[in-house]
Amino acid sequence: MSGKYDKLQQQFLCCYPVNKMAWSSVKLPLNWEDQQELIAATCGHPMNRRYPVRRSYLEAFLKQLMHLLRDQEDVHDDIYSSLCGPVADNKASTGSTSTYAYKHYLLEPGAHITLRESTSFVAEGTTGLCTWEAALALGDYLLQHRDLVRGKNIVELGAGAGLLGILLKLPALQLQVGQVLLTDGSEPCVQLMRENISLNFQDTPKEQMPKAEQLNWDAVGTFPWESHAETDLLMAADVIYDDSQFDALLGAMDYLYARRGCGLETLLASTVRNVDTLHKFMTQLGDYGYKVTPCANVSACASHFCRDHTAAVQIISIRR
Ligand SMILES: C[S@@+](CC[C@H](N)C(=O)[O-])C[C@H]1O[C@@H](n2cnc3c(N)ncnc32)[C@H](O)[C@@H]1O
Numbered sequence: 001m002s003g004k005y006d007k008l009q010q011q012f013l014c015c016y017p018v019n020k021m022a023w024s025s026v027k028l029p030l031n032w033e034d035q036q037e038l039i040a041a042t043c044g045h046p047m048n049r050r051y052p053v054r055r056s057y058l059e060a061f062l063k064q065l066m067h068l069l070r071d072q073e074d075v076h077d078d079i080y081s082s083l084c085g086p087v088a089d090n091k092a093s094t095g096s097t098s099t100y101a102y103k104h105y106l107l108e109p110g111a112h113i114t115l116r117e118s119t120s121f122v123a124e125g126t127t128g129l130c131t132w133e134a135a136l137a138l139g140d141y142l143l144q145h146r147d148l149v150r151g152k153n154i155v156e157l158g159a160g161a162g163l164l165g166i167l168l169k170l171p172a173l174q175l176q177v178g179q180v181l182l183t184d185g186s187e188p189c190v191q192l193m194r195e196n197i198s199l200n201f202q203d204t205p206k207e208q209m210p211k212a213e214q215l216n217w218d219a220v221g222t223f224p225w226e227s228h229a230e231t232d233l234l235m236a237a238d239v240i241y242d243d244s245q246f247d248a249l250l251g252a253m254d255y256l257y258a259r260r261g262c263g264l265e266t267l268l269a270s271t272v273r274n275v276d277t278l279h280k281f282m283t284q285l286g287d288y289g290y291k292v293t294p295c296a297n298v299s300a301c302a303s304h305f306c307r308d309h310t311a312a313v314q315i316i317s318i319r320r
């Protein structure tokens with residue numbers, strides 16, 4: 001990336017909060033060509049034309065831009081015509097009534113992820129149809145510690161919309177991971193993950209793509225593990241928010257550690273919303289005989305993802 005609106009482009013395409021965007025890169029008054037360039041970098045970007053961000057976000061972005069340009073006589077037609085662009089808020093291919101739109105995560109030159117996500121945080125009885133902050137933080141952490149995943153067969157629990165598994169197998173990043181299996185207990189999440197895998201691996205041989213399967217933590221013993229490579233690394237992001245699920249999650253981990261022993265490591269990323277809930281889970285990890293090591297903080301400046309850092313994310317390594 002080398003354009004003057006690269007940061008705004010990266011933020012727009014992943015629907016970063018409009019009020020926190022890099023508006024300082026817009027130098028006023030904005031001449032005709034610059035207005036055109038800014039719109040081409042954001043609303044008019046080919047990725048957004050093909051897979052549009054949610055309508056309400058587009059409107060908020062354009063409203064903010066027009067507010068910035070309020071003292072200018074000339075406002076480019078492209079700004080108005082962006083409001084008439086393609087709309088993504090349509091029904092999921094699963095036939096559900098939820099609305100979906102796209103987000104594009106630009107990671108580094110030549111490497112991006114496009115995800116179809118629900119426009120609501122909770123839809124179809126799950127929180128997993130959109131990507132949460134902890135997944136972005138763990139993604140950043142993995143990109144900064146590539147040795148943690150190189151050569152490993154990886155299983156994700158509660159994988160939601162599929163960001164992490166797609167990131168790990170993205171050909172442009174060359175992370176050289178082994179097999180990646182994304183799992184979630186929610187059937188709509190598994191369908192969405194599969195859709196998102198297809199979207200991001202259009203020219204990739206099937207065996208080099210991540211797989212997605214339904215796995216409820218309660219049913220870990222009946223999952224066909226023999227059809228998958230032996231797990232070296234477990235990952236989970238934002239799954240520690242409901243203590244009624246702790247026993248099921250710890251039971252699933254217990255089962256997998258019993259199969260794999262000390263060869264298995266878990267990386268768990270949690271948004272620190274409720275300290276008591278996290279503390280309760282940490283205590284239970286201790287009761288189950290796990291050793292917990294906090295991972296280094298994910299630094300803001302080296303971030304590949306646009307994160308607003310309003311909530312802290314804790315990443316821990318769990319071994320037995
Ligand atoms: C807050 S979402 C996080 C999704 C994704 N990891 C992320 O960070 O974007 C929690 C996910 O855990 C899944 N989940 C919750 N309880 C589960 C259970 N008992 N078995 C399997 N998955 C479960 C939900 O379906 C949901 O996808």
